[in-house]
Amino acid sequence: MSLAGCLGTTFNMTLQKMHLQFKTLEIKAAAKKREEIFLESIHINIVNVKSGAEVTKLECALTLAEKNCPVDNIFQQTKIPITVELQIS
Numbered sequence: 001m002s003l004a005g006c007l008g009t010t011f012n013m014t015l016q017k018m019h020l021q022f023k024t025l026e027i028k029a030a031a032k033k034r035e036e037i038f039l040e041s042i043h044i045n046i047v048n049v050k051s052g053a054e055v056t057k058l059e060c061a062l063t064l065a066e067k068n069c070p071v072d073n074i075f076q077q078t079k080i081p082i083t084v085e086l087q088i089s
Helices: 002-017 055-068 070-076
Strands: 024-033 039-050 082-088
Touching (some): 002 024, 002 039, 002 070, 055 070, 055 082
Parallel strands (some): 039 082
């Protein structure tokens, strides 16, 4: 949950810095867990992004957000596969 919250906040801040307007932004997170404590994989889905901005600019903002999100940087040091998907409506 901390990854989803941090990535969502960082994405929002990145959009603002790039002067990209949006009306809605919803984030869904899912994780697969093994029998042990360890996570197997994480999937972050940024959905219902309603914006008049170009798709390529929104994708660029997401890439920058992933690079600047401190929680994402911590998870990148693990071997847990993380996928992030952007769905624009």
